[in-house]
Amino acid sequence: MAKRRPQGDGTIRKRSDGRWEGRIIVGHKDNGKPMYKSVFGKTQKATLKELHRLIDLYRDVELTEDSQMTLGEWMDKWLDEYMVFSVRESTLQGYRTMVKNQVKRFLGDKQLSSLTTADVQKFYNKIKKHGRIETDRNGTHELADSMVRMIHMMLHEALDVAVRERLIPRNPTNGTTIPKNNYPEKQILDDAQLEIFLGAIKQEEHWYDFFYLEIMTGLRRGEICALKWSDVDFEESKLKVQRSVSTKRGGGLNIGETKTSTGTRCIILPLSVREMLIKRKQTAISEWIFPSFLNPTEPINPSLAYTRLKTILKRAELPQIRFHDLRHTFATHAMKGGVDAKTLSGILGHANASFTLDTYTHVTSDMQKKASAVVGNIMKSLMIKE
Secondary structure, rough: OOOOOHHOOOOEEEOOOOOOOEEEEEEEEHHHHOEEEEEOOOHHHHHHHHHHHHHHOOOOOEEEEEEEHHHHHHHHHHHHHOOOOOOOHHHHHHHHHHHHHHHHHHOOOOEHHOOOOHHHHHHHHHHHHOOOOOOOOOOOOOHHHHHHHHHHHHHHHHHHHHHHHHOOOOOOOOOOOOOOOOOOOOOOOOHHHHHHHHHHHHOOOOOHHHHHHHHHHHHHHHHHOEEEHHHOOOOOOEEOOOEEEEEOOOOOEEEEEOOHHOOOOEEEEEEEHHHHHHHHHHHOOOOOOEEEEOOOOOOOHHHHHHHHHHHHHHHOOOOOOOHHHHHHHHHHHHOOOOHHHHHHHHHHHHOOOOHHHHHOOOOOOOOHHHHHHHHHHHHHHHHHHH
16 A cells, blocks of 8 residues: 655655655646646655655745746746846847747757756756857857856846746756856056047047047947937036947847946036037037937947947057947046046946946056055054154
8 A cells, every 4th residue: 555645745655667656736727726746766765855855845835837838938928028128129139039049949848847957057068069050160059158158147037037926946047057257358448548549539520529428438339329418418517328229130220228227327527528519519410419420310320339449449550449448448547547436336337336346356456556555654654653
């Protein structure tokens, strides 16, 4: 006769095929019928051990019938119902591409409630080696480390929602190992190079104002392209950053919110920038501060700004830095000039000052050395007085 345990502790029985089965109730269907989860073993003792592990995993969990959907089905639901109004259109499109090209290809048919940390780890390992749809020039299908990280962050967020919706007991992305950050090293224009750059943009009749504003504020490329005259308070010398422009796949522009919630911010403009904008406003023909050259009713295309920067750098014989490195250049010189991390964090639109400090450790280490020298001199003078 099969031995049974109280329902709260699950049940265990010997099957007709000779194996032992441990089973617990993990939730209920829409019609009220219970949903079960089982483990199997060759002996009662081994099965009981697995049953206790299962009980711990599903403790205080009451799953719904939707937990029986596949990961691919859940990712579609998550994108359509939870993310469609939460992220920019370009970000949402990026998520859909990753779900289609990687998640559904390698893990989409796995039942959501059966997904384990081991499954997710194998998935990361596989897409790292074989995740690319198109081969690169060397004929390999290897996915960049940064893409694996992005897929992990997306999957982690989607499965966190699944936990909150009682579809799974725990987030299986927790405990996985992903590639480390290998972002391109920041390139900063030093004092001499910055002076050359400022001289070079003076020769740019149509681009001087754009790049001068950038180097003086450190705005993101999409943010500076999305500025309107209504964002400028000339009396208070303030600039409100509240939207961003990005390029659509296949052409066209997306005009949406800033990259993050803290990206919406108000910054004080340097006097020289205020004067530049006042002069530019006198000949304005559009609501956009930097309108498209071909269609002034639209903002300038961010891709065009990137291309122009490369031309300016080449002509000035300066390093071929990325556009984002102009932002790093602004921030680095601001910190070296004495702007504190909290203030700079607000100007840049970072989530917090600690992120700013982590991003510009190459500056803060130099500042710490200077601070150490100052403190040392103060203490030395006090000791001499004593």
